[in-house]
Amino acid sequence: MNAGQWAVLLNVASTWYMVGLIWVIQIVHYAMFDQVGEQNFQRYAVDHARRITPVVGIPMLIELATSAYLVYRPPPEVRVSWLWIGLVMVGLIWASTAAIQVPCHDQLGRGFDADVCRRLVHSNWIRTVLWSARGVLTFYLVSRLLSAD
Template identity: 40%
Template sequence: MLSLALIANIFCSFALFGLIWCVQLVHYPFFLRADKINFIDHIDFHKLRISIVVVPLMTIELATSGILAFTSAQFAGWNMFGFAVVTLIWLVTFFVQVPLHNQLSDGYDESTVQKLIKTNWIRTALWSAKSFSSLVLLFFLV
């Protein structure tokens, strides 16, 4: 049977999987093409609007990953894997991506945008792995 925590976790993982691919392939590369004069406004707009979507999803994903990892005996290995991946996503987000966004809030810098794009592949790969592990769980549970 699918628990509410598992359903919420899978939903958030897939939503973030889709979002991170869009950010990786569209948003961040667009920063290289954005109007340099108004670049700070573009970045501030992006940070505010993306946070409205990302923060609740990431928070629910982290909480439900922890619940599943530490309270569910069924598929404990998959749940611990999911929690570890989500933890890594949070670490990369707050120790790599957020500082790069903050640097860009001071103005356009092509090398910083390139770092943002390159390092975001880590989160893209991690959310892809997390979503794949969710598919495996769904396969065994349904």
């Protein structure tokens, strides 16, 4: 396999890994934050942040790097505009993470706050929708590559 094929493969794999993970986080994990109880919540929130970081960080970095690479070296079968749209979606996911979700987690690490918990759950829909749309986009990318053969 050449570098472009590896980039596509890693991009699709990292995106779909995150699609699955973000739906579990959105529907199961974050939705249950308010059930931990105030007495144990601070330790729970700190442990959550520590444990989730490598689980999401590594695939997010792979997704970002491969999305940028594909814009820089687009496969000839795919319109570069679609690759740019995918890269912009990744940028929006990162921006939402840095500007909204990480600050919510930081606040929750100091103790339970129902308003912050609600803001985290509601704002995480931004990432859930964007990653789901990226998943659809990667299916398109793969379909274009497969139809070229």
